[in-house]
Every structure is written in C-alpha cells, then in structure tokens.
Amino acid sequence: MRLIPISCVKEGSILAQTLYDKDGRILLQKGVELNEGLLKKVKDNGTYMLYIHDEYSSNEIEDIIEPKIRIAAINALRETFSSFEKYNKQLKEKTGSLKERQLFKQREDYLQNLSTISKNIVDEISSAKNILVNLVDIKSLDSYTYEHSVNVTVLSLVLGVELQLSKNELYDLAIGAMLHDIGKVFLPKEILMKKEKLTDEEYAIAKEHTSRGYHYLKEHYSIPGQARIIALQHHERMNGSGYPNGISGNQITKLAKIIAITDTYDAMTSDKPYKKAVTPLEAIEYIMGSAGTLFDFEMAQTFVRKIIPYPVGTLVRLSNGDYGVVEEVPPNFPLRPKIRIIRQNAVNIEMVQVDLLKETNLVIEGIQYEAPNLSVQHYLKQNK
Incomplete structure (x- = not known):
C-alpha cells in the first residue's frame, strides 16, 4: 500500500483504501480495480492522491482510529458547522421565531454529539501503545474543513499522549481541535472556496476566523475554556509572528501550541485548490526547522518522532x-x-x-x- 498522485496511478492498479464523497458516502470501495472512468470520478471528487496496491507493495497501513469513528466525526462536524451557520443567519434576521429556538436546541444537540465523539477518540488513542503516524488522510476539496479538523484532532491526541497530558487535558484538546476552525462559518464562501491564491485583502479576512470562532464559542459554556482558546490561538507563533494578537512564548496556551504544530502538518500534506500537498518529509523538515521559533521546541521534536514519512512499501x-x-x-x-x-x-x-x-x-x-x-x-x- 502506497500513497501516490492520481496522475501517476496506472489503470489496473488496486485501490487500497476506501474513498468517500463529500457527504461521507462510499465513492469507491477498497479493492476495486482502477480504470480511466473511475480515475475521472476520483478527480471530480476533488481528490488528487490515492493509496493503491501495486507491484511494489501489498502491505496494509491501518488508520489510527477506526474508520467508522472517523466517518462519524466528519459527519458530526459537518452537521455542527451547518447548524451554526443556520442559527447565525436566523440571529441576523432577528425574528425571535420558533425556528430560531429550534435551531438553538439543534445546535446544542450537535455540540453534545461532537463532545461524545471527541471523548471516544480520546479513549481509543490513549489506550493504544506507542502509536506512530504513517498514514496521510486523503481529503476531498469539498469536505476539506471537516476532514482536516478530524485529522488535526487525531494528530494532536497522538502528540498529547506522548507529552503525558492528563485525561481531562486530552478531552479539552480533542474538542478544541475539532472546533479550531469553527470561525470559518462566518467567512465569505468565495474566499473559502477560491481556487487561486488569496489576495492580501482576502487573506486578512480569512485570518479573522480565529477571533470570530473564539467569540462565538464563548457563548457556549458547555465548551471548556481551554478548548475555546484553541480557536483563538492556533495561528499564534512562539516568536510573536502569528495572529490574531501576535503573542509569543508562554502567552500561548499549551493546547494551542500543540494545535499549531498538527494544524500546520496536516495543512501542508493536504491538497488545496491553489496548492498541491507536500510530502510528509517536507512537512517534517519545515516543523523541525521552525522548532523554537514558530513552534514550541520540545513539542515539535516530540511530534516529528511520531511521524513515519516513508511507510513500509514506499x-x-x-x-x-x-x-x-x-x-x-x-x-x-x-x-x-x-x-x-x-x-x-x-x-x-x-x-x-x-x-x-x-x-x-x-x-x-x-x-x-x-x-x-x-x-x-x-x-x-x-x-x-
């Protein structure tokens, strides 16, 4: 099993990992023989890398969490983000209607479901022994935000366990990682989905997702304070070069420092509309080179020891x-x-x-x- 760009996949190759569409439904089942028509279907799904079995390798690489838990988390995030958008729209219209109250209840139910799933992921990862990350999660461009958030959660918990965080800290880390990009529901769709690089003005608007997400989560007392701060601080950097407040060092919370590393790694190894993914090794080298300046030195050093850039079969x-x-x-x-x-x-x-x-x-x-x-x-x- 090896990960290769779709442009290098030959007809007759065997798909090694089940592929899902933007709604979490199976697009192609693991084990299917790929042909021109199926490869076009994959491209139309906004996916540019695939795991395949071929003459080089037939080994299996297991995901860190059960596929059913990953799918449930992605769907829960999609529902949560959607309910936040609907509720926010209803508030702007200031109708005070029954629908607004129903949306409020629905939003709280989705948050509770997300919290439960987060704890399930914590329990699964914290009970495992010596987890190493040797799988890059394949993302669809249409579902990137949700799939990215779940992957950041998994990577953060792997690092958190290695750093010997308490169970309560791991729970806060998980729900904070799940919701670290919740502020994106307030951004214009044309900026989120733009296929070219953002202009300086658009990038300034995009950066607002940190403070917008934090202020919105402050209304939800069911979300722990440390988890809410993750939304605000996950783009802050150790040397003060981050945003939104340009804070540095110990001004940044421990959990936000973890997310800063895992968010960067997963973003770099994911395809974007305007930028292709880099290899795990390139992302590791960037994080290693930035240890002590952009990222917490000890955390960065620990994280890179947990990543396998060349899995068996590469x-x-x-x-x-x-x-x-x-x-x-x-x-x-x-x-x-x-x-x-x-x-x-x-x-x-x-x-x-x-x-x-x-x-x-x-x-x-x-x-x-x-x-x-x-x-x-x-x-x-x-x-x-």
Whole structure:
C-alpha cells in the first residue's frame, strides 16, 4: 500500500483504501480495480492522491482510529458547522421565531454529539501503545474543513499522549481541535472556496476566523475554556509572528501550541485548490526547522518522532542513485529504515537489503512514484 498522485496511478492498479464523497458516502470501495472512468470520478471528487496496491507493495497501513469513528466525526462536524451557520443567519434576521429556538436546541444537540465523539477518540488513542503516524488522510476539496479538523484532532491526541497530558487535558484538546476552525462559518464562501491564491485583502479576512470562532464559542459554556482558546490561538507563533494578537512564548496556551504544530502538518500534506500537498518529509523538515521559533521546541521534536514519512512499501530514491522499497521502520528513527534495494547491471537485477541505521553514508532523497525502468518493474512483479 502506497500513497501516490492520481496522475501517476496506472489503470489496473488496486485501490487500497476506501474513498468517500463529500457527504461521507462510499465513492469507491477498497479493492476495486482502477480504470480511466473511475480515475475521472476520483478527480471530480476533488481528490488528487490515492493509496493503491501495486507491484511494489501489498502491505496494509491501518488508520489510527477506526474508520467508522472517523466517518462519524466528519459527519458530526459537518452537521455542527451547518447548524451554526443556520442559527447565525436566523440571529441576523432577528425574528425571535420558533425556528430560531429550534435551531438553538439543534445546535446544542450537535455540540453534545461532537463532545461524545471527541471523548471516544480520546479513549481509543490513549489506550493504544506507542502509536506512530504513517498514514496521510486523503481529503476531498469539498469536505476539506471537516476532514482536516478530524485529522488535526487525531494528530494532536497522538502528540498529547506522548507529552503525558492528563485525561481531562486530552478531552479539552480533542474538542478544541475539532472546533479550531469553527470561525470559518462566518467567512465569505468565495474566499473559502477560491481556487487561486488569496489576495492580501482576502487573506486578512480569512485570518479573522480565529477571533470570530473564539467569540462565538464563548457563548457556549458547555465548551471548556481551554478548548475555546484553541480557536483563538492556533495561528499564534512562539516568536510573536502569528495572529490574531501576535503573542509569543508562554502567552500561548499549551493546547494551542500543540494545535499549531498538527494544524500546520496536516495543512501542508493536504491538497488545496491553489496548492498541491507536500510530502510528509517536507512537512517534517519545515516543523523541525521552525522548532523554537514558530513552534514550541520540545513539542515539535516530540511530534516529528511520531511521524513515519516513508511507510513500509514506499518506493524511494537514495543518494547513491539506487532505488528501493522500505521494508521496516525502526522506532524513533523514521528517516533511517531498512530498505530492499533494487540494483541493475548489464547482466541481471538483484535485490539487496540495506539498513540505513548502519549505512550512515546513505540518505533517502525522495519518494519515487513511478518505476525507474520497465525491467525493474517486471522484476518486482516476479518477486513481490
């Protein structure tokens, strides 16, 4: 199982992870053989990366949480955001109608449901042992906000558990992560859905989602104070270069510092209408390079140790020109896996296992999405 851009997916490849549409319904079932028509269907869904099984790898990569819990969380967020929008519209019309009261009750019910799901995710992740993140969540552009929020929740809890947060702190972290982008319901749709890069004026409006979300959540006493502050501070940075208030260091709450890292990682590894996703390694390098300036140093260092940028089955390119398939990833050293090297000379092709923990002169230069040549591709098929 490996993640590749849809432009590199060949007809006949097998889909390795079930794909969902913007409403949470199954678009393509895991195990289906991909053809031109199905690949077009995927593109029309606003999805540009896929997990597939092919000649390089047939291994499984499990999600950190159960798929049914992830889908339930995404749907709960969609309903919650929608109810907030409707209630806010009704308030602007100032009708004081029965409908307004019904929407208020509905909104509170959705928040309670979201809180319950958040606690379920906390319980699932906190009971697991030594979780490593080796899966990038595939998002549809139409459902990006909801899918992103759920993924930020999962990543934040993985980091929170590693930082030994208490159960109550993890609950606050989870609901705060779920709702960290709730302020986007107050932004113009044309800015949220714009397919080009935002202008400076549009970006200034987009940044208002932090303060708008916080002030709206202040009305809901069922949402813990620390969770509400996450909505306000998740774009603040350690050196004071963030927004909305340009605060720094210990002025930023602990939970908001966590979300700052996980929100950045998931955003960077997700496709946008105006910008393609970067690889997990590029996102890790950015976070590592920004540790102590943009992000809390200890938290950033802990987070990057939990991410596997080259999961088992990934086809990679090495600094000496060799190509290989990742076979084993050692704990705490995700950049130094064991690799099955594919070497070709004038006579034959051979496979050699290399341990990058021992071969310190070699580094992975990047992911190879397509076969280096046809003979290597044929050899892998025969020796899968």
